[in-house]
Amino acid sequence: MIDHSLTNSPPSSGTSLRGSIGVAGIVFLVIAAAAPLTAVAGSLPVMIAIGNGAGAPAAYILAAAVLLVFSVGYAAMSSSVTDTGAFYAYVSKGLGRSTGLGAAALALLAYTTIQAAIYGLAASTMQSVVVRFGGPDLPWWFWAFILMALVAVLGYRSIDLGAKVLGVLLIAEIALIVALIVGVVVKGGAHGVDAVSFTPDAFLSGSPGIALMFAIGSFVGFEATAIYGEEARNPKRTVPIATYTAVISIGVLYALASWAVVLAFGSDNVATEAQSDTADLTFIATSEFLGSVAADILMVMLVTSLFAALLAFHNAIARYTFALSRNGFAPQRFMSVHSRHGSPHAGSALQTITAFLLVGVFALAGADPVLQLFTWMAGVAIVAILLLMILTSIAIIAYFRHSDTDNRLWHTKVAPVLGTVGLLGITALVIANFTTLISGSAALAGVFLAIIAATFVGGCLAERVIRRRELASA
DSSP states (O other), X not given: OOOOOSOSSOOOGGGSOOOOBOXXXXXXXXXXXXXXXXXXXXXXXXXXXXXXXXXXXXXXXXXXXXXXXXXXXHHHHHTTOOOTTTHHHHHHHHHOHHHHHHHHHHHHHHHHHHHHHHHHHHHHHHHHHHHHTTOXXXXXXXXXXXXXXXXXXXXXXXXXXXXXXXXXXXXXXXXXXXHHHHHHHHHTTTTOOOOGGGSHHHHHSSOHHHHHHHHHHTTTTTTHHHHTGGGBSSHHHHHHHHHHHHHHHHHHHHHHHHHHHHHHHOTTTHHHHHHXXXXXXXXXXXXXXXXXXHHHHHHHHHHHHHHHHHHHHHHHHHHHHHHHHHTTSSOGGGGOOOTTTOSOHHHHHHHHHHHHHHHHHHHXXXXXXXXXXXXXXXXXXXXXXXXXXXXXXXXXXXXXXXXXXXXXXXXXXXXXXXXXXXXHXXXXXXXXXXXXXXXXXXXXXXXXXXXXXXXXXXXXXXXXXXXXXXXXXX
């Protein structure tokens, strides 16, 4: 049954978010969450080393293609549903309130864990940068909490301010990546310029499932185009354009950047190089083709890239909490909108507390910020977000079957079905390789997958409890 409890337009007055963000601002927020430099310097070397080697760029193309097809129905539905809950709101509209709350629980789990993961990687990188330039060797968790405080301040303020900060950081980040691409291509790489990376043989070599898993993980944060609909100028136009622009931009940037790194070592040698020095692969390429100063700048920019991602995910989680509260599924205090900034400040504060507790647990346990905090939490987030996207894709199909707001065959039927099939295929590959993603422990993989399943079921069951309370109060 379709849930009509969510209105097609957000409430006015004190429960409506405010902002004047445009297409560029939303695209900045989405690409910032994807953290391009983090993908190029962090995920890509791993994809090459244990995935499909020189075929890694093709994995980004395939992931982008699937998400682009998914985006057709997603953008079409955004014209009918403007709600900061995004995936949650869409699933509720198409599959009912119970499934919608299950989706909301998955979303909160996905973004909370991916943010915690990034805090681990960002803090570790910050620690290395400070030491490299002569600063004190402080514990990683110290830097994690410093970054958390900065994110808390910006998350509390207007989304327009956050978008401006992310915009500046992102322009510098992309400029460095483009410089690397141009530098490698102009100098002809290690053994000349070739297109081997984009051939079927290259993609299917080694373990393409692992490469595709990291590629799709690099797009996490994708739904932010709809999350900021209430704070956008003309959301019915802004959100669809921003969605297509973000997916295409991220896909093209990742494909070209990964291709440049492959060329920097040669398509026949890059896998060996990645396996021997995974962590420094992109830095070595940058030093070789742009100089040692550029490599140092890359290290600093990696910190700002991770900070941008932290702020983007913080904003997304705060708005999910706001949407749940406004629709009666969370304490009413979290639907409070700041009188000056127009932001969901209560949800933002809650997110800061949650991040502090989760990161604090890993810090107290003496966990490694990268091998454990980052790797484990990123693995949980990738599976959860894929399941959430599948639910959303199915919900889009169901919604347009019962709605006459859009009768375009490709946008409301064909593309959503193809997107669902593609997402199911990717999810199957990710789960099949999930043990690799979280350090090779089958037992730990089982525990995390069980947590993901329990989170969704718990969200669905929560709707029954809420319904009983509503009936009792009536």
